[in-house]
Amino acid sequence: MPGTDPSHSPGSRPLPGQGRTAVVTGASSGIGAATAARLAAEGFDVVVGARRIDRLESLAASIGARALTLDVTDPASVGAFADAIDRVDVLVNNAGGAFDALPVADADLDSWSRAYDVNVLGTVRLTKALLPALRASGAADLVFVSSTAAMVSYEGGASYTAAKHGVHTLAETLRLELNGEPVRVIEIAPGMVRTDEFSLNRLGSADAADAVYRGVREPLVADDIADCIAWTVTRPHHVNIDLMVVRPLAQAAQHKVARES
Numbered sequence: 444m445p446g447t448d449p450s451h452s453p454g455s456r457p458l459p460g461q462g463r464t465a466v467v468t469g470a471s472s473g474i475g476a477a478t479a480a481r482l483a484a485e486g487f488d489v490v491v492g493a494r495r496i497d498r499l500e501s502l503a504a505s506i507g508a509r510a511l512t513l514d515v516t517d518p519a520s521v522g523a524f525a526d527a528i529d530r531v532d533v534l535v536n537n538a539g540g541a542f543d544a545l546p547v548a549d550a551d552l553d554s555w556s557r558a559y560d561v562n563v564l565g566t567v568r569l570t571k572a573l574l575p576a577l578r579a580s581g582a583a584d585l586v587f588v589s590s591t592a593a594m595v596s597y598e599g600g601a602s603y604t605a606a607k608h609g610v611h612t613l614a615e616t617l618r619l620e621l622n623g624e625p626v627r628v629i630e631i632a633p634g635m636v637r638t639d640e641f642s643l644n645r646l647g648s649a650d651a652a653d654a655v656y657r658g659v660r661e662p663l664v665a666d667d668i669a670d671c672i673a674w675t676v677t678r679p680h681h682v683n684i685d686l687m688v689v690r691p692l693a694q695a696a697q698h699k700v701a702r703e704s
């Protein structure tokens with residue numbers, strides 16, 4: 444009903460995302476779901492993609508977004524997803540994950556392939572498919588959710604750190620290749636974020652996942668990263684936040700985490 448939306452009330456300022464469309468991949472849980480909700484609250488028209496369509500549809504209904512099934516490892520799924528979207532001003536490449544904690548000596552090549560397919564190739568597939576629409580936007584944002592694992596290496600992390608280093612390189616390359624065009628390339632590199640599924644998928648048990656965060660006072664949560672993403676894409680468009688590394692206060696470096704007993 445006209446007049447009920449505060450963004451249209453006389454004298455009020457428009458919301459920062461008004462008139463812009465944001466696509467968020469991996470939005471069925473964690474950081475992606477929080478980012479979709481935050482961008483919707485900032486006035487963006489939001490399109491969410493992931494494999495679990497039931498979860499996506501329930502999120503979409505609650506935030507006023509559009510849900511489309513998406514498997515970033517499947518070229519046909521990525522093609523159908525892109526074909527269903529007319530306009531994109533912001534693409535948040537968030538779908539990803541870690542699938543083991545094995546030393547290289549015991550590397551599980553299937554797990555390495557999986558990590559590469561979703562984090563690196565999946566991100567390339569989506570970016571390539573939606574780049575024409577981003578270019579057509581005239582003021583677009585290409586956001587990559589990498590990780591502090593894209594900046595450093597750690598024991599038992601190579602299948603994930605190698606993949607996230609790949610995402611970092613992808614972002615850096617695109618920033619060079621798109622120079623002079625109205626497409627910002629923004630990399631968000633979170634440290635320890637407590638989400639329901641990330642450590643569970645990596646370590647395979649709730650106990651092992653809980654141990655990651657044990658004694659850590661206030662790990663980051665998905666809303667903290669959503670806040671960072673929303674901030675970067677709502678700056679004036681000549682301001683490009685190239686890379687934002689964000690950790691909880693308790694994590695000074697990958698190996699240096701303050702824990703309370």
Ligand SMILES: NC(=O)c1ccc[n+]([C@@H]2O[C@H](COP(=O)([O-])OP(=O)(O)OC[C@H]3O[C@@H](n4cnc5c(N)ncnc54)[C@H](OP(=O)(O)O)[C@@H]3O)[C@@H](O)[C@H]2O)c1
Pocket residue numbers: 468469470471472473474475492493494495496513514515516537538539540541561565588589590591632633634635636637638639640641642644665
């Ligand atoms: N949590 C952390 O500590 C942390 C730190 C740094 C970076 N990150 C990165 O942040 C991103 C989100 O992590 P999170 O903690 O929110 O983990 P999460 O809850 O496990 O979320 C991962 C999301 O990716 C989606 N996804 C996985 N495979 C997919 C595929 N083939 N096609 C489409 N979507 C797919 C999942 O949805 P479906 O299963 O429904 O497809 C899910 O929505 C990831 O890229 C992760 O590497 C996380």
